[in-house]
Amino acid sequence: MNGQLQDSRIDVKVVLCGLWVTTLLVFAYVDIFGFYRADLINGVLAGRVAGLTIDQVFLVLTTLYIAAAALMVTVSLLAPARINRITNIAVSLFYVATAGASLIGETWAYYIIGILIQISLLLVITRVAWTWPRHTPANP
Template sequence: MPTTTHYLDHRVDPRLTIAASWTSMLFLFVCVDLFSLYRKDVRADLEAGKVAAFTIGQGYLLGVILYVAVPSLMLLLSLVMPARVTRAANIAVAAIYAVTIAASAVGEWTYFVVGSVIEVTLLVAIAYQAWTWPTVTDSLPTPRGGQWRHTGQNQLDLEVAEHETTTGR
């Protein structure tokens, strides 16, 4: 008789999931932009000193480096900031970047749109992971099969299953 192998699976810390998602998004971010350099129209615009509606200059390049620096720093900050701040920052930054990336993909070639859709999907995953961040009550042990519930500000009560209360266990 064949035996079934059961694998031990642990919940991954949301900080690691979010940091990994920022890393994946940044890889795609860079690849999509680099692949654009293979296009004649993009190279011609660059030679003319333009990118889309922008003139390439110090102001534009400073804006670009700041735009790329934010998600790069979110990778680190997601690992080191307090949970409450990390949660809020990831929701806000992911939402802003999802909108800007989606807007930049309008009218672009298919590779750019596909890359942007994947980037936006990763950003939605970041925001979702931050939104559903586990609370202390999700990880507290519950004796006798009970469940924790909030009873007021910073108050926790243990609800014990009905049958355990009546049986005296």
């Protein structure tokens, strides 16, 4: 029982999947915690959020925005390496840009911290996908 613990290599697809799941959880909880804010609740009750009217278009676009991140869990596990790598880089950088834009004018510390955690996770996704291991053919 004195042996060293064995650390096994985790497939890059599983790493990406785990990072997307974690990112989605942070997305969700930052939004859920927003419902403790009177200013947000009052805005939602008045039919407005972040200066936008809550209507069918807003809700459809919000659903598609979140669905794309949720689908990345499956893409990360099932897509072929080349498509997987490109998609993870593109989608994670898209979310970095939109998350960063959501910080404009924000003053609540929980939100800023949550978004910075999201951006950090998304940049890790970008890096993991960017540095995807390459198969080197054996020398003849």
